Amino acid sequence: MNLGTFTKRAIYDLKHHFFVQLMTTLVVLLSVLIFSFFLFIYVNLASLVDYFGSELGMVVFLKTDVDYTKIPSVHQRLTEIKGVQEVRYYSPEDGFRALAVYLGDEKDVLDGISPDFLPSSFQISLNRSGVTLSSIEAIASELLKWEEVEKVQYARDWVDKLDTFTKLIKIVAVMSCVLLLSTASFVVANTIKLQVYARAKEIEIMRLVGATSGFIQMPFLLQAFAQGLLGASLAILATYPCYRYSQAVLHSSQWLKGISLMFLPMPYIAAIIAGSITICVLVTHLSLSRFIRV
């Protein structure tokens, strides 16, 4: 097949239906933009959840009646858990001192009380990488099965809420994706319909001289390819300044300074562009098959 001829036809159409083509490309662009925006939030929330989950670590309280001689072995076993980075032991006395500091002037209330009423505990910090919320949960529930362990504490509420929010954003992203997909498809299909009607006579003549449906469709498919590629690439380019801006905002905040945002990962970008092209080409092909008889 002669690609030059097709390109020529596609360019001809681009010139003669410039406005419609522009609008279609814009719709594709906007759709991808909105979707990438939600995806961007989702990707970063997911990493935020992991960040907080591992940042906060967990505290393991032992039963008060645990034999002191067993503590080194518990310590050892804790260090051996996958994902655990550091384990620090806090004796009841450590806890007692901390409590005294916390009480300040009121520490008299502790007079005459033995530290024994406080449990021994281990402060566990987790590996930053590779630790997710669900692995933290798994570790916690595993620890609860140990006979020496009374209680495991971690920033469950916080992380749970963040996690729920992330799931919500995920749903919103998927829904927006479906919605935008149908709008964009609708617009692309209508542009095609318009062009097919505008070129009805030419298409009829092509058929008469023995053009295959592939030959007739090719210029339209090339256009669709260009629209999908251009729309998605521009949308992703437009997301980038948003990313830089949010990052700057976070950096200027005292509390959130530690969080670094990430831009859409490369495979996601590739998938968005490929998806956009596929949708445009597929919708075009399907509507052409409907409008052009063989």
Add this chain to the structure above:
Amino acid sequence: MKTAGSSVISVRKLNKKYQPNIQALTEVSLDVERGEFVFLTGPSGSGKSTLLKLLYANERPSSGQIWVDGVEISGLSSSQLPFIRRKFGIIFQDFKLIPYQTVFENVSLSLEVTGLNRKQIKNKVEQVLDHLGILSKTHLYPMRLSGGEQQRVAIARAIVNNPNIILADEPTANLDAERSEDVLSLIKGLNQEGATVIFATHNHEFFKDNSSNVYFLQKGLLQEKDGL
């Protein structure tokens, strides 16, 4: 009676019904031999165009069989039809040229669909335009040409691909008498070079010399004429 085997075109018991209830062709049978020149005549609305459309598979028959070069086309899938159409050069009353393409581009189309490269296309197109005496119009748009010249462009597009069969659907109806004779003798010339021709026309002048086979369509029924 001719046998289906030796014919370029064979039609058997062909029926075509348009929606909602128009019987355009009824039990039409026809054989056209290789190299033959056949006139197809009959009043307006008698089914001439319909018969031709069924031959080049622009419409599908309601029932009956059509053989083109020995291939039964009513059973073909739609993806095979373009290759059947390339066996035909088709000429119309209204020329069917693309107004925003030059003469060259209009004629090229027949070759582009077959996937020839630019150089081959250029050679063949110029050769055929030269043959039809319109080489000087190569880069003009159809609007700038007279009716007779436009029909020559259409003929050029029909024959540039060396089709076995030429189907002409009232190609002279929009032309004055002189131009009509021109086009007829052009197509007769192509017939002498070996093409099989089916020529639909109102013009009885064309076959009064009785040198060709003439078929007469009346309300979708076909009769072979034994002269007038």
